[in-house]
Amino acid sequence: MMPGFRQSMAWLHTWSGLLLGWLLYAVFFTGTTAYFNQEITAWMTPESVEQADPRTAAVNAQAWLARHHPDAVTWDVMLPASRGGETRLSWTEASSPTASDAARGSMRLNGRGLDTPVPRPTAGGQFLYGFHYELHYVPYRTARWIVGLSAMFMLVAIVSGIVTHKKIFADFFMLRFGKGQRSWLDAHNVTAVLALPFHLMITYTGLVALMHMYMPWPDMMRPKPPRFAPMTIEASAAPSAPLTALLPLLTQASQEWGGVQAVRIKYQHPGHADARITLFPSGADSIAEHHGAQIFDGATGALITPPPSTSNTHIVESAMVGLHAGRYAAPTLRWLYFLSGLGGTVMIGTGLLLWIVKRRQRLPDPEHPYFGFRIVERLNIGTIVGLPAGVAAYFLANRLLSTDAVGRADWEIRCLFITWTALLVWSIVRPAKSAWVEALTVCALLYALVPIVSALTTTRGLFSSLITRDWVFVSFDLVMLITAALLTLAVRKLASHTPKAAPRRKPRPSVEAAA
Amino acid sequence: MIDLAIFLASLAGFAGLLLASPRHQQEWLRSKLAPRACTSLRLSGFLLLTSAFVVAGRSLGWGYGAVVWLGWLTIAAALVVIAHTNRERIVAKVRR
Amino acid sequence: MNKAILSKGGGILLRAVIAIPGGYAVAALAACCLALWLPLEPADAVATGQMASFAVFALVALTSFAVRDLGRLLAGFMAGIVLLGGGVAITLWANLP
Numbered sequence: 001m002m003p004g005f006r007q008s009m010a011w012l013h014t015w016s017g018l019l020l021g022w023l024l025y026a027v028f029f030t031g032t033t034a035y036f037n038q039e040i041t042a043w044m045t046p047e048s049v050e051q052a053d054p055r056t057a058a059v060n061a062q063a064w065l066a067r068h069h070p071d072a073v074t075w076d077v078m079l080p081a082s083r084g085g086e087t088r089l090s091w092t093e094a095s096s097p098t099a100s101d102a103a104r105g106s107m108r109l110n111g112r113g114l115d116t117p118v119p120r121p122t123a124g125g126q127f128l129y130g131f132h133y134e135l136h137y138v139p140y141r142t143a144r145w146i147v148g149l150s151a152m153f154m155l156v157a158i159v160s161g162i163v164t165h166k167k168i169f170a171d172f173f174m175l176r177f178g179k180g181q182r183s184w185l186d187a188h189n190v191t192a193v194l195a196l197p198f199h200l201m202i203t204y205t206g207l208v209a210l211m212h213m214y215m216p217w218p219d220m221m222r223p224k225p226p227r228f229a230p231m232t233i234e235a236s237a238a239p240s241a242p243l244t245a246l247l248p249l250l251t252q253a254s255q256e257w258g259g260v261q262a263v264r265i266k267y268q269h270p271g272h273a274d275a276r277i278t279l280f281p282s283g284a285d286s287i288a289e290h291h292g293a294q295i296f297d298g299a300t301g302a303l304i305t306p307p308p309s310t311s312n313t314h315i316v317e318s319a320m321v322g323l324h325a326g327r328y329a330a331p332t333l334r335w336l337y338f339l340s341g342l343g344g345t346v347m348i349g350t351g352l353l354l355w356i357v358k359r360r361q362r363l364p365d366p367e368h369p370y371f372g373f374r375i376v377e378r379l380n381i382g383t384i385v386g387l388p389a390g391v392a393a394y395f396l397a398n399r400l401l402s403t404d405a406v407g408r409a410d411w412e413i414r415c416l417f418i419t420w421t422a423l424l425v426w427s428i429v430r431p432a433k434s435a436w437v438e439a440l441t442v443c444a445l446l447y448a449l450v451p452i453v454s455a456l457t458t459t460r461g462l463f464s465s466l467i468t469r470d471w472v473f474v475s476f477d478l479v480m481l482i483t484a485a486l487l488t489l490a491v492r493k494l495a496s497h498t499p500k501a502a503p504r505r506k507p508r509p510s511v512e513a514a515a
Numbered sequence: 516m517i518d519l520a521i522f523l524a525s526l527a528g529f530a531g532l533l534l535a536s537p538r539h540q541q542e543w544l545r546s547k548l549a550p551r552a553c554t555s556l557r558l559s560g561f562l563l564l565t566s567a568f569v570v571a572g573r574s575l576g577w578g579y580g581a582v583v584w585l586g587w588l589t590i591a592a593a594l595v596v597i598a599h600t601n602r603e604r605i606v607a608k609v610r611r
Numbered sequence: 612m613n614k615a616i617l618s619k620g621g622g623i624l625l626r627a628v629i630a631i632p633g634g635y636a637v638a639a640l641a642a643c644c645l646a647l648w649l650p651l652e653p654a655d656a657v658a659t660g661q662m663a664s665f666a667v668f669a670l671v672a673l674t675s676f677a678v679r680d681l682g683r684l685l686a687g688f689m690a691g692i693v694l695l696g697g698g699v700a701i702t703l704w705a706n707l708p
Contacts, residue, residue, distance in 0.1 A: 005677050008676050008677055009673070009676070009677065011676070012673070012676045152665070152668060152669070152672075155665065155668075155669045156669055156672045156673060159669055159673055160673060160676075163673075186600075190593065190596050191593075194589050194592045194593050194596070195589045197585045197589075198585070198586075198589065204665060204666075207665045208661075208662055208665070211658075211661040211662065211664070211665075212661065214665075215638070215639060215642050215660075215661045215664050215665075217639045217642060217643050218642045218643050218645070218646035218656075218657040218660040218661055218664075219646075219657055221643045221646050221647055221657075221699065221703065222646045222647055222653045222656060222657055223653070224652070224653035224654040224657060225653075286578075286579075287578050287579065287582070288578075311651075311652060311654075311655045312655075313651065313654075313655035313658050313659055314654075314655065314658065316662070317658050317662060319578075320662070323582065328579070329582075332518050332583070333579075333582065333583050333586060336583065336586030336587065336589075336590065337586070339586075339589075339590065340586060340589060343589065343593075
């Protein structure tokens with residue numbers, strides 16, 4: 001027999017939150033950095049000084065492909081955002097019968113579509129972005145399912161949290177607080193309630209973004225005609241013909257889309273009379289996608305397929321995905337997204353801590369806690385501090401590894417996981433409190449080192465960036481320093497903190513016991 | 516500029532809501548206000564939050580503005596909560 | 612309270628099964644029903660079903676831990692599966708060429 005509704009919801013909140021809390025923490029942390037993935041990539045390729053320009057990049061990328069891969073069957077160009085980033089190319093050579101063949105190639109060009117100066121090999125912000133839904137060292141489909149499951153748990157944890165703490169929610173919204181000291185652990189409630197719209201939105205829209213994968217059954221029940229004929233990868237039989245000029249197409253497409261720029265260009269049979277150029281609209285101009293792709297004749301430049309009209313359902317779906325990714329957000333809103341994401345990360349982290357704190361007071365023998373308690377306690381330290389430390393190591397590796405080292409980009413990523421694992425192991429072998437203090441100290445040190453090492457190894461340190469008004473680099477270094485400062489503050493608080501000294505507010509027996 | 520206006524209106528709105536509660540008045544002002552003052556504080560708090568939404572929607576578009584409004588709302592509320600948590604230090608500083 | 616739930620080991624396991632795989636099954640069937648029955652273009656009906664399915668999943672997961680009586684929970688769950696599954700099956704059968 002289950003006890004009352006509220007208790008069962010509190011129970012569900014605790015356990016659904018704990019079970020996948022560490023993974024959710026990693027997803028939220030890396031996902032938050034993804035709001036600045038272009039900027040992170042820019043910082044990690046300090047050789048590329050020039051401001052990104054999508055239109056120039058498009059023309060130069062086409063020229064690069066025509067020069068190096070004139071016989072490829074398809075070209076695919078991902079343009080940089082106007083706020084920065086690189087141009088990513090891929091192609092399929094004629095010889096390959098299947099798409100997964102070795103005859104596919106890819107190349108990174110800078111924000112203007114040029115291959116000089118050569119940027120140092122790095123996965124950049126793209127790696128952190130990818131990690132937030134495809135993880136690493138795991139096949140990407142498996143990873144997406146794991147992340148999807150944890151998103152589902154998150155949704156359940158949020159709703160059960162709301163149900164459990166209805167009164168807290170109402171009180172918080174009116175900013176009516178009870179008496180009694182509010183410990184820093186109330187950060188869980190504060191970040192949960194204050195950024196609730198963000199948490200609900202980001203979780204649900206994250207699921208919607210991959211819904212065709214998570215919920216493929218309706219697609220099978222009611223098959224729909226494909227919006228576009230799939231690209232063939234067979235070699236063209238048509239005579240060769242030069243490609244039409246790209247800029248007029250970009251201009252025409254943008255006019256058709258009401259000012260929206262292209263973000264991706266796909267070519268089929270470039271250099272032949274039956275060439276096709278497909279332009280995809282950028283999500284950087286509005287929350288929802290109101291337009292579809294346009295297909296042009298690659299030889300004559302004539303519009304073959306005008307953008308299909310979008311249905312209301314499609315607008316709703318693309319608005320959800322748009323809200324999640326925030327590509328449309330101007331700088332101020334981008335920072336608000338970033339802060340909300342940090343709020344979510346803090347909410348999950350403090351939620352995991354609460355599990356420990358609530359149980360520590362009720363331990364029969366505080367010196368020798370039971371096994372599960374120790375596991376959660378150590379995983380908390382190893383993840384909450386270990387992952388951020390790993391990311392700092394990732395940035396440091398970017399500056400310290402030789403630019404022509406073999407497998408450099410992979411080594412940057414390995415540095416992240418080595419640091420993370422090292423801190424995890426450290427937190428297991430040390431007593432809990434020392435482990436916290438030491439891990440946090442290491443983490444603070446790593447973040448403080450990032451701008452220093454950057455200034456020593458590149459010409460784009462904080463001061464020179466200030467002089468050249470390079471705000472991306474200035475902001476990046478400042479965020480590193482602020483993070484280091486906050487971590488130092490945490491270390492000092494923690495070092496002077498004695499657990500159990502501060503009485504928690506009056507326990508509410510039923511819920512506390514349940515949670 | 517619009518962002519600043521939205522932020523300040525939200526901040527003032529939440530501060531009004533906070534001070535509408537007699538307990539918080541005791542803590543911040545050392546005296547309780549009349550019930551009518553409480554009601555008007557609460558009302559003006561909600562009014563400020565609503566007007567922040569209208570300003571955001573009218574100047575930035577309703578979709579984009581709504582997202583910006585929620586973002587600033589979160590920041591403003593967080594600041595008020597932080598101030599409230601540290602009220603003893605703040606009140607002591609002001610009184611000195 | 613922890614103990615109270617855990618001691619009913621079978622209960623908690625059954626609830627978890629109804630919540631997670633069961634919730635997914637109900638969500639998938641509900642999404643299929645919407646995809647088949649909504650008077651929209653196929654792509655739109657499918658997308659609507661998919662978008663709504665995650666809310667259905669969350670609802671089932673919460674309900675499976677909220678309903679006190681395990682028997683009633685099981686009955687409700689089976690009824691949902693049969694109704695939605697039957698609806699999908701009949702629609703597919705009626706649409707057979």
